[in-house]
Amino acid sequence: MVKICCIGAGYVGGPTMAVIALKCPSIEVVVVDISTPRITAWNSDHLPIYEPGLEDVVKECRGRNLFFSNDVEKHVADADIVFVSVNTPTKTQGLGAGKAADLTYWESAARMIADVSKSAKIVVEKSTVPVKTAEAIEKILTHNSKGIDFQILSNPEFLAEGTAIKDLYNPDRVLIGGRETPEGLKAVQALKQVYAHWVPEEKIICTNLWSAELSKLAANAFLAQRISSVNAMSALCEATGADVSQVSHAIGKDTRIGSKFLNASVGFGGSCFQKDILNLVYICECNGLPEVANYWKQVIQINDYQKSRFVNRVVASMFNTVAGKKIGILGFAFKKDTGDTRETPAIDVCRGLLVDKAELRIYDPQVPQAQIEKDLTMVKFDWENPVLVNHVSPVTLNQVSIVENAYEASKDAHGVCILTEWDEFKTLDFQKIYDNMQKPAFIFDGRNVVDPNKLRDIGFIVYSIGKPLDQWLKDMPAVA
Numbered sequence: 001m002v003k004i005c006c007i008g009a010g011y012v013g014g015p016t017m018a019v020i021a022l023k024c025p026s027i028e029v030v031v032v033d034i035s036t037p038r039i040t041a042w043n044s045d046h047l048p049i050y051e052p053g054l055e056d057v058v059k060e061c062r063g064r065n066l067f068f069s070n071d072v073e074k075h076v077a078d079a080d081i082v083f084v085s086v087n088t089p090t091k092t093q094g095l096g097a098g099k100a101a102d103l104t105y106w107e108s109a110a111r112m113i114a115d116v117s118k119s120a121k122i123v124v125e126k127s128t129v130p131v132k133t134a135e136a137i138e139k140i141l142t143h144n145s146k147g148i149d150f151q152i153l154s155n156p157e158f159l160a161e162g163t164a165i166k167d168l169y170n171p172d173r174v175l176i177g178g179r180e181t182p183e184g185l186k187a188v189q190a191l192k193q194v195y196a197h198w199v200p201e202e203k204i205i206c207t208n209l210w211s212a213e214l215s216k217l218a219a220n221a222f223l224a225q226r227i228s229s230v231n232a233m234s235a236l237c238e239a240t241g242a243d244v245s246q247v248s249h250a251i252g253k254d255t256r257i258g259s260k261f262l263n264a265s266v267g268f269g270g271s272c273f274q275k276d277i278l279n280l281v282y283i284c285e286c287n288g289l290p291e292v293a294n295y296w297k298q299v300i301q302i303n304d305y306q307k308s309r310f311v312n313r314v315v316a317s318m319f320n321t322v323a324g325k326k327i328g329i330l331g332f333a334f335k336k337d338t339g340d341t342r343e344t345p346a347i348d349v350c351r352g353l354l355v356d357k358a359e360l361r362i363y364d365p366q367v368p369q370a371q372i373e374k375d376l377t378m379v380k381f382d383w384e385n386p387v388l389v390n391h392v393s394p395v396t397l398n399q400v401s402i403v404e405n406a407y408e409a410s411k412d413a414h415g416v417c418i419l420t421e422w423d424e425f426k427t428l429d430f431q432k433i434y435d436n437m438q439k440p441a442f443i444f445d446g447r448n449v450v451d452p453n454k455l456r457d458i459g460f461i462v463y464s465i466g467k468p469l470d471q472w473l474k475d476m477p478a479v480a
């Protein structure tokens with residue numbers, strides 16, 4: 001029986017390995033992690049992450065050919081294939097701070113693999129890493145390896161949170177990069193065999209190591225670039241009376257452009273887009289390509305601009321101050337169908353409003369109170385000035401309460417901000433919400449989930465990203 005061990009039981013390691021176990025009953029899969037609470041949760045009825053469909057897959061395979069364990073070294077030693085799916089955040093200190101990927105977790109995993117291995121292994125980069133990381137990992141493994149054969153493969157993951165199980169069942173492609181040596185090609189074939197249990201052969205792309213590593217960064221950069229492009233258009237739409245949804249629809253019909261990923265928003269979030277683009281920027285700079293670096297940096301700058309533009313709209317339309325005003329926040333996760341808040345635009349928007357002394361009542365169907373409070377008080381590094389930190393004091397947290405539903409969040413509020421596109425926000429009883437709010441009642445829709453005209457008929461003053469502005473908003477121009 002082939003044995004797989006995955007180091008890192010997070011958003012990628014957990015769902016990916018669960019699906020491999022489901023689709024490959026003849027393979028034993030053990031997911032290991034240094035975090036005891038994470039592993040305990042994976043072995044319980046309350047999985048550590050919310051992902052539609054995940055619970056069913058885990059229930060079916062756990063204890064059969066899927067296991068979760070803290071005994072990292074034992075399972076790595078036993079495995080034929082070791083996936084490394086640890087976190088690779090942006091460095092916040094030292095050389096490359098604010099841009100370069102922090103490979104501390106990766107390196108410690110690689111050293112541990114080298115230490116405990118007694119048999120040949122295929123080591124698979126599942127984490128997103130800078131180009132040429134495989135070369136560094138090879139050096140760590142072969143310097144300590146007592147003659148053991150290690151083959152390094154790059155097999156980046158393309159799943160999106162909220163649709164992870166669907167994406168894993170039916171990926172657009174699986175990418176495997178390896179060394180172009182007989183041993184390297186054999187390792188690529190071995191990993192291909194795993195995916196071939198359910199992924200059609202023509203969707204499995206095999207490349208050299210560096211193409212696979214770079215393709216992952218490039219894919220995220222292209223995706224994020226589409227969002228920043230449409231968000232940049234949204235500002236122009238508001239200035240001219242065009243409607244960004246109509247513009248997106250019209251340009252998306254061009255098959256060369258395509259219709260996906262053209263939804264204007266308050267900004268993209270998530271653990272990867274910003275981190276991976278910063279990583280790309282750093283790699284370009286290190287390779288003497290400042291023009292290319294600046295091109296990609298602009299994608300993040302527009303994203304930051306979009307978030308501050310939104311805050312400015314809220315403050316400007318409410319007579320240039322939100323001090324002491326109650327604002328309901330609907331949605332805190334970085335997108336719907338996940339409880340993940342990493343880099344969610346809600347953090348920046350809420351902080352912006354708190355600085356202006358607003359009182360926030362926040363509701364999200366999946367994000368626990370403790371997480372929201374942690375996010376709002378954590379030390380946040382500024383990627384352009386990594387030495388500066390932006391800290392919301394506990395006093396400011398006194399201006400925040402976390403509530404159980406959208407009606408509670410909007411009760412007595414002067415304004416409501418929609419920051420995540422949860423489906424339930426589309427079908428709220430907005431008449432009831434309006435009746436219970438202070439007047440004039442404002443709605444700021446950062447996800448374009450509500451019909452602005454219907455809300456205007458109720459009596460709201462509505463701001464929808466990139467849509468024609470109410471006269472009220474035109475009379476209160478925001479300085480972006």
Ligand SMILES: NC(=O)C1=CN([C@@H]2O[C@H](COP(=O)(O)OP(=O)(O)OC[C@H]3O[C@@H](n4cnc5c(N)ncnc54)[C@H](O)[C@@H]3O)[C@@H](O)[C@H]2O)C=CC1
Pocket residue numbers: 007008009010011012013032033034035038072085086087088105106108109126127128129157158159160161271272
């Ligand atoms: N979150 C996502 O949707 C996607 C993430 N990725 C990439 O996958 C990688 C992992 O991301 P996530 O799963 O979101 O991270 P995560 O933070 O949810 O999980 C990483 C896990 O690795 C564990 N870990 C760290 N060092 C370890 C070690 N030495 N030994 C054992 N366990 C260790 C941590 O305790 C943590 O539970 C990142 O490189 C990310 O860029 C790629 C595609 C999608």
Ligand SMILES: O=C(O)[C@H]1O[C@H](OP(=O)(O)OP(=O)(O)OC[C@H]2O[C@@H](n3ccc(=O)[nH]c3=O)[C@H](O)[C@@H]2O)[C@H](O)[C@@H](O)[C@@H]1O
Pocket residue numbers: 128157158159160161162220223227260261262263264265266267268269270271272273334335336
């Ligand atoms: O490397 C990763 O971590 C992953 O990053 C993204 O996945 P994810 O961040 O989970 O979610 P997305 O659906 O890409 O959304 C990212 C952000 O962009 C926003 N978005 C997305 C699409 C759009 O049209 N407009 C828009 O504002 C979302 O609301 C969200 O805040 C990519 O879509 C995945 O392919 C990739 O594997």
